[in-house]
Amino acid sequence: MQKIPVVAIFDVGKTNKKLFLFDENYKIVYEKSARFIETVDEDGETCENLESLRLSVFDSLRDVFRRQEFEVKAINFSTYGASFVYIDEEGKPLCPLYNYLKAYPEELKKQFYDTYGGEEKFSKETASPVLGSLNSGMQLYRLKYEKPELFKKIKYALHLPQYLSYLISGEVYSDITSIGCHTNLWDFTKGEYHEWVKQEGVQEKLAPLAPSDSVVPAAFPGNSYAVGVGLHDSSAALIPYLVNFHEPFVLISTGTWCISLNPFNTTPLTEAELQKDCLCYMQYKGKPVKASRFFGGYEHEQQVKRIAAHFNQSAARYKSVPFDPEIISRLQREDELVSDAAPKKDQLQESRFAQRDLSSFASDVEAYHQFILDLVTQQVASTQLVLKGSDVKRIFVDGGFSKNAIYMNLLASFYPEKEVFAASMAQATAIGTALAIHRHWNRKPLPNDIIELKYYAVTHDANI
Known part of the structure; x- marks a missing residue:
């Protein structure tokens, strides 16, 4: 039997986590859906169950690879934005996947905007309204000042699509669709990271930028499929x-x-x-x-x-x-x-x-x-x-x-x-x-x- 060439896409929403296989005509030939019970962070706030998500990605792929009718040519990921996974030197998550709706401390917010030109000027430069934790760069700023020891241990802060890509490829990248979306990280007037990212030591925690349409090889020997870097x-x-x-x-x-x-x-x-x-x-x-x-x-x-x-x-x-x-x-x-x-x-x-x-x-x-x-x-x-x-x-x-x-x-x-x-x-x-x-x-x-x-x-x- 001739195998059907397919691409595997993980589409991760806040509620539903889906896996689709598309054939070369972009028809869905397989789909699977999952929901996880949320967990809580150290403050008792609800957040994504990162371990359940990680295991689900591997389990779902294992199921797909067992199916003799498909030949997986590539894998890619899209997820909701404004969510970072902080990994250490060994690639293990250091803390929960904090919810982007988590309330942001007013004093810290004031300190940030006072330091970097005020809300109006800064928002114009980064094309980001003032949204607290929904500006994902502010989550890193918060970790630096509230949990400095943890901040030091961060090897890379990966937006969620890039973390899922990393699980399969073993390669760390940042992607412009995640970095450029109301994160407070990108200076749209200059086309580069905003100056605060360098001054606060955040840039060294961000993986190198890769084109959103690029792929890398899979980390597992003997596999020939390509892995996308993920998208917002x-x-x-x-x-x-x-x-x-x-x-x-x-x-x-x-x-x-x-x-x-x-x-x-x-x-x-x-x-x-x-x-x-x-x-x-x-x-x-x-x-x-x-x-x-x-x-x-x-x-x-x-x-x-x-x-x-x-x-x-x-x-x-x-x-x-x-x-x-x-x-x-x-x-x-x-x-x-x-x-x-x-x-x-x-x-x-x-x-x-x-x-x-x-x-x-x-x-x-x-x-x-x-x-x-x-x-x-x-x-x-x-x-x-x-x-x-x-x-x-x-x-x-x-x-x-x-x-x-x-x-x-x-x-x-x-x-x-x-x-x-x-x-x-x-x-x-x-x-x-x-x-x-x-x-x-x-x-x-x-x-x-x-x-x-x-x-x-x-x-x-x-x-x-």
Whole structure:
């Protein structure tokens, strides 16, 4: 029997840990999913169970290698960001994988920003809003001052994708998609590590930078597969679009957060944009990706519960409400009459719907249309932040809201001069991680049919 050449991709999220095998046409031929019970760090804070994750990687690969139908040509990794594994001289983790939501000490934060030019100046240089532990470089700074003995023992601080790669290759590298994403480590104005990284002795703890599309040999003798250096998941999800589309576009990736990514906007982040939670990701070729975000998926979850409870309906009903342009037109006319005198709040912080009286709506369907209208108003305010300064003709939406007919039709109405598409692709992050190392394992040309697009035409006039 002829074996199927495959690439193995570990896609590690906060909740689900997945392994996919893709064939040369990027079809999933095998998948496995795992969940681990979290453990706690020395302060009792929940964190990833690093040992369970390590064992799972080896166990999963052992299962795959036992399967006679597959020939593993390469392995790569994508994981959530802002998470470091600190290893010693022997490559063993020195401490827990601290949770990026762990509260950051105010005094230490003040000390850091006071030393390095203040929050506004520093944030502009590093394209990183002030996010505490979510700025992963701040975790290293904290270790240096709170646990100096442990800091001394660190041979390398590896972001989680690079640690998983190290387990298989035995080689240590840093990757620009992890280093360049709201870490406080990278100076976007100079294209190198920020001066504090050198001054605080942090740079010597960071492994050499390797190109995100590079591979190294496996550490185990007798194996011929290549091992990628790993990618930050948000950057990986953008790769299929960069491979398939060369005209300027914005990708709105929708989940708990709605993140607008513009790889074609090279204007530096302004103070005002940083205040509104804009940041820069780094794409796998090393170019900055301007991004804005708001908590849209979370807001949807909360408000759908509120609507369902008020109208005594099941929340599941709102997964497939058809778009009714007449309801939208009526709601917009009514809103104009009421809200002319009232100043609008900052649309990014919260949708207006949270303050609306549900008893003013004739039905739950009308209330839901109003909510999505308010939500898309937020979406437009957020996306506009990254659209400025670039000539974008297309907007792609992937994730949960790409399947919401009301959201998609309204978004198209707000952008009549652009082409708006719902994009669907199974496992975008995992496919992007495989595409990054395509030339090292796949004999076929890059695919151009892995993203399904549905075009949304403008159906009525919109106004904000």
